[in-house]
Structures are given as structure tokens and as C-alpha cells.
Amino acid sequence: MSKPMLSVAGVKTQYGKIIALHGVDLDVNEGEIVTLIGANGAGKSTLMMTICGTPRASEGRILFEGRDITHMPTHEIMRLKIAQSPEGRRIFPRMTVYENLQMGAAMDDYAHFEGDLERMFDMFPRLKERLHQRGGTLSGGEQQMLAIARALMSRPRLLLLDEPSLGLAPLVVRQIFDVIRELNAIEGLTVFLVEQNAYHALKLAHRGYVLVNGSITMAGTGRELLESPEVKAAYLEGGA
Amino acid sequence: MDIFLQQLINGLTLGSIYGLIAIGYTMVFGIIGMVNFAHGDVFMVGTFTALIAFLLLTTLLGITSIFLVLAIVLVVAMAFTGLVSWAIERVAYRPLRGSFRLAPMISAIGMSILLSNFVQVAQGPRNKALPPILPDVIVVWDSGSYAVTLAYKQILIMVVTAVLLFAFWWLVQKTALGRAQRACEQDRKMAALLGVDVDRTISLTFVIGAALAAVAGVLYLTYYGVVNFADGFVPGVKAFTAAVLGGIGSLPGAVLGGLLIGLIETFWSAYFSIEYKDVAAFSILAITLVFMPQGLLGRPEVEKV
Ligand SMILES: Nc1ncnc2c1ncn2[C@@H]1O[C@H](COP(=O)(O)OP(=O)(O)OP(=O)(O)O)[C@@H](O)[C@H]1O
Ligand SMILES: [Mg+2]
DSSP states (O other): OOOOSEEEEEEEEEETTEEEEEEEEEEEOTTOEEEEEEOTTSSHHHHHHHHTTSSOOSEEEEEETTEEOTTSOHHHHHTTTEEEEOTTOOOOTTSBHHHHHHHHHGGGTTTTHHHHHHHHHHHOHHHHHTTTSBGGGSOHHHHHHHHHHHHHHTOOSEEEEEOTTTTOOHHHHHHHHHHHHHHHHHHOOEEEEEESOHHHHHHHOSEEEEEETTEEEEEEEHHHHHHOHHHHHHHSTTTO | OHHHHHHHHHHHHHHHHHHHHHHHHHHHHHHHOOOOTTHHHHHHHHHHHHHHHHHIIIIISOOOOHHHHHHHHHHHHHHHHHHHHHHHIIIIIGGGTTSOTHHHHHHHHHHHHHHHHHHHHHHOSSOEEOOOSSOOEEEEEEOSSOEEEEEHHHHHHHHHHHHHHHHHHHHHHHSHHHHHHHHHHHOHHHHHHTTOOHHHHHHHHHHHHHHHHHHHHHHHHHHHSEEOGGGGHHHHHHHHHHHHHHOTTOHHHHHHHHHHHHHHHHHHHHHSOGGGHHHHHHHHHHHHHHHOTTOSSOOOSOOOO
């Protein structure tokens, strides 16, 4: 097997004295969908953000496409074509939907702006209707769609999604998971996905990791984890 | 009526200058939440740069076309003042980012003192004067006993202000650079996650604010013809007042606040007493803030998230 696209090795992250990640090891290979599941407060979002350099890992190394990004400034990491749809969505509240999408496209130098915009409208017709509405006034679900679309506008090689299904109606969740599957299958987009919805995530993902209190306790293919009794007991509520 | 018209012209002229300075306060506050107390002195540096450039161009190089001179002076003042402000941010504010909130403001007070003392030592404590620039006036309306005039330089000030405000508005609203600037203002971490170099954007904000203050400096010098090392203080405080009155963080608010402060000051001087003109401006500020704590165009705190 060739080198992983993203390699996280022995990463420790602290918030002051609180240790959120205790030496996490994890790989994401090119073309894969990898999911990270874990309870509230396990450190999933912390790991996502640590990959992007904010907060910084206090120990360990993070490599992206063979390059050490552990100490690189955040904006330079992202310009290596990593995009994140972060926890809390972080839509720019006083920018319109259109401007938020432009912010995503800036990293791609607006090279495919018009075409990509149409693609986003196909995926999320709602965004087209709301194009000139300010981000802060969108509904939670609309903001989630916008956050994902904004991330995609930058044409990432690695897409980090932190709970993309949060607050969305089941139909929209299915739609978003379909979009992820399609982008991965057709365009070979590599996805690292954090989800509360472990069942959907593990069904979608090629591989998964389980994070408990800042440490990886289990790893395996999506199917293996789905069938594991521990995962079933802790995250699947009897098969959800 | 005639006096009213005259004061309106004078007030708008003065207000344009305050408005240009106020933008620098409001932009810096918007992006890093600090009051840049050195901004008034940055404006003063702009006036001195303009003065020196003007004298060099007219006496040493003997350029006679006043518009050519003013255009060059404008560019030189904007560039030099921008550089000064950029350097201040780098050495005095950036290292303190992330420390407690008041630290950069205290540092800014230090920078303010540094700039005015430096200019006092380098240029002397006395007023520096220019030969009158564009002394001609147009009589707008003559009632027999009172002639309402519009000076060429007042037209110049209003035109330059209008053109620059438009260019500036376009920069902030319509360009990728302006978008990055607004993004940093709204969510710095997210901006960085989208590849925006936040430090560079903050530097740029200081440079743009200083360049506009330099324009105000050139116009101030053209209008009054004299400058002094201490001239950063009062216009600086008035422009800050303007920014607060308009709603700190709001760009249209800064301009509106500037115009209002200029108008209040001139009308008060004309109809009441000139001694209390500053008191009048600040009282109106205080009263406005009691009833509208956000300022006139400030955004309300309630924002759906
Ligand atoms: N800025 C912070 N300062 C201090 N502690 C923090 C900070 N951010 C997160 N933590 C703590 O770090 C731990 C991990 O938080 P994190 O947000 O990564 O969890 P999570 O797995 O994403 O949880 P959730 O599923 O609820 O989103 C938690 O105990 C949290 O309280
Ligand atoms: Mg989280």
C-alpha cells in the first residue's frame, strides 16, 4: 500500500491543562472515506481542528501528502487543498450566501467558480433560492448545506466534515450522504468524516475509528465496526 | 438662511475630514476589537508628510501646477503614512495579540506619544505653515449683506473624499481582498480555515486606515494651511467620537458620524459660542449613546446564529 494521504501520529492536544487528545494515531488514504465516531466530548472536533493547526498539537506529527504540516500556519495548511466544514458551521453571518461561497472559492482562485456554483445549486437547490440572504439569517439546516458547499467550492483534495448531518431533516441527511458517496466514487474525493450518526457513517465509510476520551480504541472497516458488539452497544442503540 | 447655507458648506468640509479619519478607527476596531489610540497621530504624520512633500515639490523641484503637486503629495502621504502604521502594528500590537484585551490599547497610547514627540523633536514645536493653496472662492449666493461662498479647496475636499470613499467602498464590498477583510472581522478562525492569511489581512487593514487618514491629512493641510505636532490629538478624538456616534465597526456609520460631528461643530460655533464647540460635539455623542448605545448605524447585538 502506498503512503497515506493524511497521517496523524502520536498527536496530543491540550487546552491549557486539559488534555483533549492523548496521542492519536490515524491514517486516511487517498480516495477513501474514513469516519471517526465517538461520544460527546471524546475529542473528535479537536482532532479535526488540530489537523488544521488550530489548536496546535503539542506532541506528535501530522503529515499531508508526505509533507509535515504540524507547525504550518493554518491558512497554508488549508491551501494545500484541505477544506473543513467545521463544528458549528461557522457561516459568515453578515455575508450573503453568495459571498460565503465566494470565500470558499477564493482558495481555488475562482478558477471554476461559475461551474461549481451550478453544481452546488444542483446539490442544494435551497441555496439558490437564498443566494442573496445573509448567512446569519439562514435556518440551521440551510447553514449546514452552505458550510458543506463552501468547503466544496475550494475543490479540496481532502474534505473534513464535522457532523454534517447535525440538525438536518432525515431526507436532507440522506441527500448529503449521497452527495459524499458520489463525490468520492466519481471524483475520487478523499473524505474524513466525524459523525454522531454512527450507523449512517459506518455504512458510508470504507474505514472507521472509534475515539474514546481522546484515545483511539478501535479501528477497522466500516462493516467490521458496524458488526462489532462494543460499537453496537455504545453507538448504535441496538441497531438504530 | 444665508448663514445656514454657509455653515452647511463649512460643516460638510470639516466632516469629510473627520469621516476619513474615523474609518481607520472603525476598521481596526471591527477586525481586532481594539481602539487604536495612535490613529490620530498617524493622521498628524500624514499632514507633516504632506507638508514636507508639498514644500519639496514646489520649492526644490519648482513644479507649478497645483493639481499635479497635490496629486503627488496625496500619493506620497498615503504611502508613507501607510508604512508607518504598518510598522506600528508589527512592532507594537501584533506581539500583544492574544494577551489581555487592554495590552494593545496601552501600547497604542505609547505609540501615540511616541509619534507626537518624534514629530515635535524632528519638526519643532511651532506651527508650520504653507503658502495659501487654491485661495479662490465662488460666491454661491449673495443676499446683499452676506455672501455665501464656496472655496475651491472646499470643493476639492468634498470631491476627493467622495471619490475615495467610493473607491474604498468598492474595495471592501466587491473585491476578494475586501471579502477576506470582512471575513476576518466576522470569524477569524474560519477565515484562516478558508486559506485567508489573517495576519496579513490585519496589516492591510492598518495600512488602508492609515492611507485614508493621510488623505484627510492632505485635505486638512490644504484647508487650514498650518499644522502642528499636537494636531493629531483633537481631530483624532473627534474622529473617534464620530466612529462611536456612527456605530463603531460600521463603515457608513463612520462617514455619517464624521459629517455629523463636523456639522454640529460648525453650527454651534456660528450660532452659539465657538469656545464650547467641542463640548457640544461630545455632549451630543453622550446623549445619542444613552438612547442608542449601538450608535446610529451600529448593528444590534441580537444576531441569529
Ligand atoms: N476551547 C476549549 N477549551 C477548553 N476545553 C475544550 C475546548 N474545546 C474543547 N474542549 C474540551 O475538549 C474535549 C473534547 O472536545 P471536542 O469538541 O473535541 O469533542 P467532540 O468529540 O467533538 O464532542 P461533540 O460530539 O460533542 O462535538 C471536551 O472535554 C471539551 O470540553
Ligand atoms: Mg464535536
